[in-house]
Amino acid sequence: MAPSDNKFRVAICGGGIGGLVLAIAIGKYSDTPIDIYEAQPSIATAGAGFSLWKRSMEVMKELGLWDDIAKVSTKPPDKPHGPIFRVSDDPNGGYEWFKYTMSYGPSSMHRWDMMDLLQRHLPSTCTVHLSKRLRTFNATTPGDIRLHFEDGSVASTDVLFGADGIRSSTRRAMYEAAARQRHPLVDAVNVGEYADARWSGYRIYRYLVPSETLLEKYPGHPAARDFQMLCGQGKHVVSYPVNNGANINVASFVYDPDSIDKPFEGRWVEIALKQELLDSFENFEPEVRQVLELCESPNRWALHVVKDLPTVAFGNVAIIGDAAHGMAPHTGAGAGQAIEDAYILGRLLAHKQVTLERVPIALKVYDEVRRISAQKIGQYSSDNGFLYEFIHPSQLGRPRTTEMMQEWKEIIVELWERSIQSGALKTWYEAEMKLQELLALDRDMQGNVLPRL
Ligand SMILES: Cc1cc2nc3c(=O)[nH]c(=O)nc-3n(C[C@H](O)[C@H](O)[C@H](O)COP(=O)(O)OP(=O)(O)OC[C@H]3O[C@@H](n4cnc5c(N)ncnc54)[C@H](O)[C@@H]3O)c2cc1C
Known part of the structure; x- marks a missing residue:
């Protein structure tokens, strides 16, 4: 665990899967004080199931959550299994299209079980504040970000992470701030497109x-x-x-x-x-x-x-999970991507060389290693949804012949494979190398760090 002498305060807005895993990751690698601000009166989630794939389970293993997840998973998370695809609207009766057995099957569970176990693993350095819906934030002095909540209360922090889901207030306020400060990638005219989910x-x-x-x-x-x-x-x-x-x-x-x-x-x-x-x-x-x-x-x-964003970090603020790349769930990847964001961002922030002045550098690395890769997963997911439903542009006007069904099956499997391969453990090495490069540059520039809010 990194020493606390150069540390700062972190606020996480949103206590969903992404926010809780982020707190666990920061807590595992440092003793940074963390405040989670959750809009709801309790840490809760939809009463539904969800699945995690190998790449997300690797992160959970790294964070010490594997055993608890295995206990609430319907099938052991490391055995070969996977979905059966059927065509269910054929006038002559439904039939099996194909069975996609993954070498490392999904871990399916009830969301409540996941939220319960994540709460149990929150670090002692973390305080959860309930019924705190962030309205907006503004930075008064560098590193002193003022958080304004719907109930009229105000809190301050040095670093803010928005894990506040598809309708993220953090995303909106971050883009408004970036436009005000003429961020080269953010055109003030387009702020609404980035801030609003579609x-x-x-x-x-x-x-x-x-x-x-x-x-x-x-x-x-x-x-x-x-x-x-x-x-x-x-x-x-x-x-x-x-x-x-x-x-x-x-x-x-x-x-x-x-x-x-x-x-x-x-x-x-x-x-x-x-x-x-x-x-x-x-x-x-x-x-x-x-x-x-x-x-x-x-x-x-x-x-x-969420439209593909040109950045998921600005100054001392970053967004993760659905706030950063809310996507269609056709490859069941959104929560997994939130977990990977949380792991990489948590480790970068907890890095022993990351002081308050260097936080924008760490967040820039997070943006570089995670944003595009999560957006690609979102695109695969959206393409797969259309392919399951025979409405992908490449399928239009084509009858469901044996040859075409075989071809579409191969594309679906390929998109799944791309979605479930690789993962955050590999990305972490890339992130750490980039961080070292930028920190070296930072030292050469004798304190001329990247601009902050
Ligand atoms: C039908 C369906 C099936 C899915 N299946 C899967 C699956 O099998 N596998 C998978 O990986 N993903 C799946 N997903 C996607 C997954 O649910 C999301 O990607 C995931 O929940 C995102 O987590 P998050 O923590 O980023 O956001 P959320 O889970 O939305 O959590 C956001 C949290 O922030 C809080 N909040 C919101 N606004 C504020 C505010 N202003 N201030 C403070 N707190 C705030 C909310 O109350 C909430 O607790 C599915 C999605 C759908 C719709």
């Missing part, structure tokens, strides 16, 4: 179905056992068991091509009628509809994404 055109219906209820009605139903991707024209359903098999996580995606890039009218998350869901999937095979029949009052999410 609607992807997808509505997602999410629900947890008790496995027992499904199996009572339909003994041996595959949804209680398999990770399934159930594909059809302009829509698909993802389902997999969570809570060690007690529940089935069901996410049903419906794409509306006419609405893309139009602002979404209405609440982003609301309770929908089951009939609306059933109507959307009326041409899907019976096994899919049997599961959807059990989704009483599902949550309907209007999926928003």
